Amino acid sequence: MTTRLVEGSAVVAEAMVRAGCRFFAGYPMTPFTEVLEHMAESLPRVDGVCINAESELEAVGMVWGAAAAGARAATGSTGQGLSLMQESIAEAAMAGIGFVVLNMARGQGDYFQATRGGGHGDYRTPVLAPSGPAEVTELVADAFELAERWRNPVVVVGDYYMAHTWVDLDVAAAVPDPPPAPDWALDGSSGGTGSAKLVSPLGTTKQRDGVGYDLAAHYDHCAQRRQAMTEGIAPRAECLHTDDADVVLVAYGTMARYAEAVVTACRTEGLRLGLVRPITLWPYPSEIVAEACAETKVVAVYENNAGQMIDDVNLALLGAAPVVGINGFRTDSSAFGIAPDVTVENLTASVQALFEQYG
Amino acid sequence: MYHRRVEREILFTGIGGQGIQLAARTLAEAAIADGRRAQLFSSYGGMMRGGNSDAFLVVADDAITSPPVVGTAWAAVVMHHEHAAGVWPKLTESSLTLINRSVVAAECRPGTGAVVEIDALDIATGLGAPVAASLVLIGALVGATGVVSADALLDSAARVLPSYRAEAAAVNRRALEAGLATTNLGHPAWSRAEVPS
Numbered sequence: 438m439t440t441r442l443v444e445g446s447a448v449v450a451e452a453m454v455r456a457g458c459r460f461f462a463g464y465p466m467t468p469f470t471e472v473l474e475h476m477a478e479s480l481p482r483v484d485g486v487c488i489n490a491e492s493e494l495e496a497v498g499m500v501w502g503a504a505a506a507g508a509r510a511a512t513g514s515t516g517q518g519l520s521l522m523q524e525s526i527a528e529a530a531m532a533g534i535g536f537v538v539l540n541m542a543r544g545q546g547d548y549f550q551a552t553r554g555g556g557h558g559d560y561r562t563p564v565l566a567p568s569g570p571a572e573v574t575e576l577v578a579d580a581f582e583l584a585e586r587w588r589n590p591v592v593v594v595g596d597y598y599m600a601h602t603w604v605d606l607d608v609a610a611a612v613p614d615p616p617p618a619p620d621w622a623l624d625g626s627s628g629g630t631g632s633a634k635l636v637s638p639l640g641t642t643k644q645r646d647g648v649g650y651d652l653a654a655h656y657d658h659c660a661q662r663r664q665a666m667t668e669g670i671a672p673r674a675e676c677l678h679t680d681d682a683d684v685v686l687v688a689y690g691t692m693a694r695y696a697e698a699v700v701t702a703c704r705t706e707g708l709r710l711g712l713v714r715p716i717t718l719w720p721y722p723s724e725i726v727a728e729a730c731a732e733t734k735v736v737a738v739y740e741n742n743a744g745q746m747i748d749d750v751n752l753a754l755l756g757a758a759p760v761v762g763i764n765g766f767r768t769d770s771s772a773f774g775i776a777p778d779v780t781v782e783n784l785t786a787s788v789q790a791l792f793e794q795y796g
Numbered sequence: 797m798y799h800r801r802v803e804r805e806i807l808f809t810g811i812g813g814q815g816i817q818l819a820a821r822t823l824a825e826a827a828i829a830d831g832r833r834a835q836l837f838s839s840y841g842g843m844m845r846g847g848n849s850d851a852f853l854v855v856a857d858d859a860i861t862s863p864p865v866v867g868t869a870w871a872a873v874v875m876h877h878e879h880a881a882g883v884w885p886k887l888t889e890s891s892l893t894l895i896n897r898s899v900v901a902a903e904c905r906p907g908t909g910a911v912v913e914i915d916a917l918d919i920a921t922g923l924g925a926p927v928a929a930s931l932v933l934i935g936a937l938v939g940a941t942g943v944v945s946a947d948a949l950l951d952s953a954a955r956v957l958p959s960y961r962a963e964a965a966a967v968n969r970r971a972l973e974a975g976l977a978t979t980n981l982g983h984p985a986w987s988r989a990e991v992p993s
Contacts, residue, residue, distance in 0.1 A: 442825050442836070598837065598865075601838050602836065602864045603834070603836035603837075604834075604836075605828045605834050691863065691864065694864070697861070697863075698862065701861070769848075771839065771840070771848075773839075775839055777865075777882065780867040781863065783867075
């Protein structure tokens with residue numbers, strides 16, 4: 438085992454390749470650019486393909502095709518680029534095509550975009566949120582498994598902090614081969630019925646009566662598939678010192694790392710502070726949040742936006758405890774989502790004020 | 797009893813083109829070569845020249861718990877005054893600040909902690925490589941603290957360079973050596989001098 442200093446975006450790319458991703462397409466935009474560069478370097482080494490597309494629209498379209506042909510495929514972008522992709526992500530969900538979408542955000546202003554999506558139709562996309570490079574490998578692998586199992590796009594949320602944090606990484610042995618393509622993949626063979634295999638957002642079988650697709654039947658099927666996915670994915674969250682906490686922080690991604698440092702420091706001073714870190718942002722771990730906050734005096738949602746996940750925490754608690762937001766941080770001049778006021782010291786001060794007010 | 801892990805936070809500040817990111821990575825690579833853990837967060841604007849360039853490096857004996865941007869610094873490497881104001885509030889009376897005296901304005905000094913002033917740009921220019929000034933300054937930091945071993949630091953000079961910059965390895969190494977020669981071990985980073993096994 439050799440230890441190397443690796444940029445977070447390279448950890449993401451390495452995780453993608455290890456998870457079997459063999460087709461990647463995207464269009465540059467910081468901090469997604471860095472992942473695209475590493476994918477361009479990594480994929481040819483394992484006979485994969487990485488394409489710098491003309492725009493995000495083409496990138497997600499290419500991934501559609503690759504995933505429909507049975508490849509483990511992925512794309513991604515940053516806020517605006519993902520907005521362009523929303524139509525295709527929605528259509529892919531309706532077509533039953535699974536791929537991974539990296540939401541390499543600037544800050545956390547795209548929480549709603551990631552968890553609700555901006556596309557059309559009665560669809561959802563599972564969302565996984567690693568707290569940093571150390572958790573990326575596991576969750577990217579999980580994302581590909583979910584995408585394949587539920588035949589649905591799956592979002593992995595990162596940010597500038599994650600992309601630009603270099604960590605020492607044990608470089609593992611050989612990259613495993615990707616799993617075989619699923620039976621339904623469009624590989625040129627027929628479906629055994631005398632007709633070509635079909636993958637379409639309009640349905641999986643064409644009626645032979647000249648009418649075309651039975652959209653009503655397809656949408657019913659999509660709704661059933663979505664219901665099964667919703668019930669089939671166990672929401673995940675990590676709880677730290679919530680058993681006896683007077684104040685509980687809720688934070689995801691990079692923000693949770695600041696929160697964790699503050700919880701550790703406060704506990705040494707006898708302050709009963711806890712943390713819930715949602716790992717699945719959809720399905721949201723509402724029951725875990727509700728249980729962790731059942732006895733608490735106040736819940737504080739710490740997020741690098743003007744207040745988005747706080748809505749999900751309110752839905753989870755339904756008034757069982759007061760919920761306040763610690764948010765609205767200014768960004769630095771790079772506008773890449775770096776918030777100079779997001780520090781352990783500032784969060785500690787905010788938390789101490791809550792203990793004084795509610796303790 | 798609560799055991800606080802020893803993490804050494806080093807802030808780097810300067811402007812684009814001064815080699816801030818290369819210096820931070822050189823130090824991080826050396827820490828890993830010493831058998832320690834390292835975490836480095838880099839932050840820079842879109843401008844290749846003149847924009848802010850900052851780095852936050854944490855070196856530790858064990859798994860690093862610090863978030864990417866640290867609030868308190870054990871040491872600071874100040875290559876330019878333009879964006880240094882963000883560094884001063886993170887210093888404590890036990891912090892050590894390395895100043896690139898050739899460039900940093902005279903009125904720009906921390907209000908607390910120890911300060912070591914090095915004519916890093918002048919020394920690097922004397923070596924024929926003014927762009928290696930940041931390496932002179934981290935050489936001085938290592939000489940003053942032993943936060944990484946001198947051997948590991950010198951060996952990392954070549955490793956951090958991309959292949960198309962390989963010809964710079966030799967002069968970068970000389971810049972590190974020149975920096976090491978400017979300071980003595982007055983602020984040891986670790987309680988024992990040896991590197992972890």
